[in-house]
Amino acid sequence: MTEKVSRRGAVEMGTVLMIAAFAVIAGFIYWLNGQAAEQRALDIVEDTTTTVVDTTPSGATPVGAADIMMDASPYEGQLIRLEPQMVSSLVGQQGFTLDLPAGPFLVSLSDELRAQNLEIVPQRTVVRVTGRITAMSPEIAAGWQAAGRLTEGERMVAEFAVHFLAAEAVEISTAAPAGNGGA
Numbered sequence: 001m002t003e004k005v006s007r008r009g010a011v012e013m014g015t016v017l018m019i020a021a022f023a024v025i026a027g028f029i030y031w032l033n034g035q036a037a038e039q040r041a042l043d044i045v046e047d048t049t050t051t052v053v054d055t056t057p058s059g060a061t062p063v064g065a066a067d068i069m070m071d072a073s074p075y076e077g078q079l080i081r082l083e084p085q086m087v088s089s090l091v092g093q094q095g096f097t098l099d100l101p102a103g104p105f106l107v108s109l110s111d112e113l114r115a116q117n118l119e120i121v122p123q124r125t126v127v128r129v130t131g132r133i134t135a136m137s138p139e140i141a142a143g144w145q146a147a148g149r150l151t152e153g154e155r156m157v158a159e160f161a162v163h164f165l166a167a168e169a170v171e172i173s174t175a176a177p178a179g180n181g182g183a
Helices: 005-046 111-115 138-146 152-160
Strands: 061-063 079-082 085-091 095-100 103-109 126-135 163-172
Touching (some): 079 163, 138 152
Antiparallel strands (some): 085 095, 085 126
């Protein structure tokens, strides 16, 4: 007859490991539940529409992202209302860029919006912007930097734009970004 002396401790250790595994699984499920609660809270916040500025100028021409992303010059000087687009990044205190399929498009906050103490909208927010398409020049970007709204690096980013949208109204939207922008 053979003795099974070496297996005595393994049975006791197996029970301890099984209890530890159940505790780890319970902790993981508790953590997942907390993450799901946070996500549900974010979904509730994202479903609400907040108007940052509700002074949409009348007479604005509705324009799609596809119309301005490659060449905005046909709209230069015109008051347009851009379909909802996602904010891709902030550009100093001057404005932000929209995430269009062909690349970022610069939006500059007007003096009136800054005078109303409009906070820059956070990244990944979907916005509807109304404003005038304006040709960018080094003088405009230098003026923004001189006013303390841009750093030297942000100024170079701004100068890269051929046109920008001088925003007169910004509205946070719950609509999905139109087209491929922000996808």
